Amino acid sequence: MSLSITSLASIAIDLQSGIAHPDRFARLIRTLRQLLGSDATALLRYEDRQFCPLAIDGLAQDVLGRRFALDAHPRLEAIARAGDVVRFPADSELPDPYDGLIPQHSDLKVHACLGLPLFADQNLIGALTVDGMNPLQFDSFSDEELRLVGALVAGALNTALLMEQLENQTPAAAVVPAARKNDGGEMVGLSAGIEQLKKEIEIVAGSDLNVLITGETGVGKELVARAIHSGSARAANPLVYLNCAALPESVAESELFGHVKGAFTGAIHHRTGKFEMADNGTLFLDEIGELPLTLQAKLLRVLQYGDIQRVGDDSSQRVNVRVLAATNRDLKQQVLAGEFRADLFHRLSVFPLHVPALRERGDDITLLAGFFCEQSRAKMGLKQVVLSAGARELLHRYDWPGNIRELEHAIYRAIVLARAGHPAGELVLEPQHFQLAEVVPQTMPAAAADLTPGVDNLRQATDEFQRRVIVQTLAANGSSWAAAARQLQLDVANLHRLAKRLGVK
Numbered sequence: 001m002s003l004s005i006t007s008l009a010s011i012a013i014d015l016q017s018g019i020a021h022p023d024r025f026a027r028l029i030r031t032l033r034q035l036l037g038s039d040a041t042a043l044l045r046y047e048d049r050q051f052c053p054l055a056i057d058g059l060a061q062d063v064l065g066r067r068f069a070l071d072a073h074p075r076l077e078a079i080a081r082a083g084d085v086v087r088f089p090a091d092s093e094l095p096d097p098y099d100g101l102i103p104q105h106s107d108l109k110v111h112a113c114l115g116l117p118l119f120a121d122q123n124l125i126g127a128l129t130v131d132g133m134n135p136l137q138f139d140s141f142s143d144e145e146l147r148l149v150g151a152l153v154a155g156a157l158n159t160a161l162l163m164e165q166l167e168n169q170t171p172a173a174a175v176v177p178a179a180r181k182n183d184g185g186e187m188v189g190l191s192a193g194i195e196q197l198k199k200e201i202e203i204v205a206g207s208d209l210n211v212l213i214t215g216e217t218g219v220g221k222e223l224v225a226r227a228i229h230s231g232s233a234r235a236a237n238p239l240v241y242l243n244c245a246a247l248p249e250s251v252a253e254s255e256l257f258g259h260v261k262g263a264f265t266g267a268i269h270h271r272t273g274k275f276e277m278a279d280n281g282t283l284f285l286d287e288i289g290e291l292p293l294t295l296q297a298k299l300l301r302v303l304q305y306g307d308i309q310r311v312g313d314d315s316s317q318r319v320n321v322r323v324l325a326a327t328n329r330d331l332k333q334q335v336l337a338g339e340f341r342a343d344l345f346h347r348l349s350v351f352p353l354h355v356p357a358l359r360e361r362g363d364d365i366t367l368l369a370g371f372f373c374e375q376s377r378a379k380m381g382l383k384q385v386v387l388s389a390g391a392r393e394l395l396h397r398y399d400w401p402g403n404i405r406e407l408e409h410a411i412y413r414a415i416v417l418a419r420a421g422h423p424a425g426e427l428v429l430e431p432q433h434f435q436l437a438e439v440v441p442q443t444m445p446a447a448a449a450d451l452t453p454g455v456d457n458l459r460q461a462t463d464e465f466q467r468r469v470i471v472q473t474l475a476a477n478g479s480s481w482a483a484a485a486r487q488l489q490l491d492v493a494n495l496h497r498l499a500k501r502l503g504v505k
């Protein structure tokens with residue numbers, strides 16, 4: 001069977017009419033599957049030497065979260081380089097990025113594979129990959145026909161990308177689409193919560209407001225701060241990081257504002273404070289809830305008057321700094337408890353941004369799992385890493401108190417475990433590779449039940465529960481914090497911090 005004029009005309013019309021639709025890419029890919037009779041089809045966008053799936057059909061859902069670097073994928077690299085239709089022979093040595101990711105044929109390798117690079121003017125903007133299980137599946141299509149399909153899809157993709165840019169147009173987004181920029185951390189996720197967050201980031205990035213970023217531990221607050229900075233007019237200037245929790249009160253002031261030589265015993269040199277370093281840029285104050293009250297007063301002063309005083313210096317100095325602050329604590333609660341200044345809270349939270357917990361992000365769990373599988377695969381030089389259906393389900397059921405950081409570590413650990421039995425490097429992650437079982441919600445009710453009577457404050461109840469778990473785990477591990485942290489799958493520093501906050505230490 002080859003493509004008739006009518007079928008080509010119908011995809012042209014279909015592509016054009018679908019363009020205004022929000023899931024335009026998904027429609028496009030469905031049309032192509034019908035047209036080409038493929039088992040798996042993916043539309044990929046090309047940017048920064050990597051391919052990012054925009055829509056998939058016939059492939060595991062987690063493929064949407066995978067990012068395929070050219071350097072790690074010779075097959076995609078060949079498509080990017082070719083400038084024309086590429087047909088891979090069935091016995092091609094080049095690994096297929098989708099091996100094991102076609103759910104209907106999970107144990108089979110891809111046999112027929114076509115790649116169509118997509119161009120706008122002379123620039124590569126994407127690729128279409130078309131895979132089939134039958135080696136001869138696409139032989140009936142001529143190169144000319146496939147080229148024509150490629151040209152139609154490229155046109156539709158280009159228009160769609162332009163439209164997307166227009167839709168996201170805010171003053172700052174015109175310069176950098178902040179949330180999409182891949183400078184050390186793309187924000188993977190398509191859930192409503194994360195789409196909303198990306199919009200808010202683009203809006204707030206363009207303003208010069210201070211921003212308070214809230215959310216549980218490991219949700220990506222730092223990533224949000226970086227996205228705001230890189231989407232702002234200050235992007236070319238420094239983003240300076242300061243963790244308020246790691247600051248002993250005695251050095252905190254000089255850390256923030258600097259000191260002059262001789263300011264105190266041991267001050268043998270001038271020292272530049274973080275505020276000065278961030279001049280004309282952004283200062284990211286992480287864990288702002290831990291900032292001692294005395295320093296809160298000094299910080300407030302800078303935010304009000306825009307000038308700083310170095311320790312030991314009578315004169316003050318003007319700085320132009322935008323402050324982004326983050327916390328996983330309930331600052332309002334802290335204000336009520338007298339631990340955080342109300343006036344500082346109001347200054348900082350002119351534009352509050354809340355980062356949703358992973359358990360509230362629905363299928364983002366799958367996407368992020370795919371993202372981390374592919375990332376670890378490339379880093380560890382493995383051939384393929386896929387999730388079994390059981391593993392995907394387990395990841396969905398679990399409630400991720402440590403959020404994305406916990407997921408990242410869980411995937412990494414699962415890979416290490418799975419690799420032990422598979423030196424060939426083609427790994428299928430199964431439920432038993434994840435050690436989440438003991439904390440999966442199903443096992444919780446018994447423990448939680450005795451807490452529920454009289455619970456009228458979820459936060460307090462949760463704290464109490466965590467306190468008990470930590471105490472018990474410590475006892476079970478001979479008071480070793482490191483061992484307890486391992487068992488609880490927490491970073492040991494985070495466990496210390498949590499214990500400190502809960503008053504266990």
Ligand SMILES: Nc1ncnc2c1ncn2[C@@H]1O[C@H](COP(=O)(O)OP(=O)(O)OP(=O)(O)O)[C@@H](O)[C@H]1O
Pocket residue numbers: 185186187188189215216217218219220221222223224327328368371404405408
């Ligand atoms: N949407 C996302 N897509 C991909 N990776 C993400 C995403 N969000 C977070 N991450 C990754 O998860 C890890 C934790 O993120 P981050 O350090 O920003 O969390 P956090 O909210 O600052 O946590 P904490 O409160 O513990 O400081 C990082 O490795 C980050 O790159």
Ligand SMILES: [Mg+2]
Pocket residue numbers: 221222286
């Ligand atoms: Mg952080």
